[in-house]
Amino acid sequence: MTTNNDHTNIRKEDVDQLLRSISDMLIVVSPDGFIHMVNEAACTLLGYMEAELRGQPVESIFAGTDASSLVASAMSEDKGQRAGRPAEYRCVTRYGQSMPIRLSRFLIHDEKITSTA
Numbered sequence: 001m002t003t004n005n006d007h008t009n010i011r012k013e014d015v016d017q018l019l020r021s022i023s024d025m026l027i028v029v030s031p032d033g034f035i036h037m038v039n040e041a042a043c044t045l046l047g048y049m050e051a052e053l054r055g056q057p058v059e060s061i062f063a064g065t066d067a068s069s070l071v072a073s074a075m076s077e078d079k080g081q082r083a084g085r086p087a088e089y090r091c092v093t094r095y096g097q098s099m100p101i102r103l104s105r106f107l108i109h110d111e112k113i114t115s116t117a
Contacts, residue, residue: 025091025101029058047094063090063098 019026020039025046028037035053043050046061059065086102093099 027053027058027061033058035061045093045099046091061091063092065089 016037019028019037022039023041025042026037026039027035027042030036035056035058038046038048038050038053043053046053053061086104089101089103090098091101
């Protein structure tokens with residue numbers, strides 16, 4: 001980690017490693033509703049390999065959820081509305097099992113991509 005003009009710069013590799021090591025399920029979704037990244041906990045819980053989920057529409061794992069509603073809710077939370085409040089959703093595993101989850105949504109700002117998780 002380096003400091004430059006009072007801004008902290010963290011290497012992308014370090015952030016990726018941190019996100020992948022979180023013990024809770026983590027799914028990073030692009031603004032257009034496609035899965036950008038998942039961590040090991042998400043793969044284990046859902047029964048998929050990361051490569052199988054990457055690029056898939058988020059609706060493939062969130063039962064009855066429209067991707068645009070997830071993105072819109074993350075954007076509104078980013079503007080300070082309902083910040084930090086998890087919501088109830090249902091995930092569907094590779095084997096068709098539906099399970100309730102509490103989902104927190106937030107924006108990740110990056111020079112190349114803005115994602116919602």
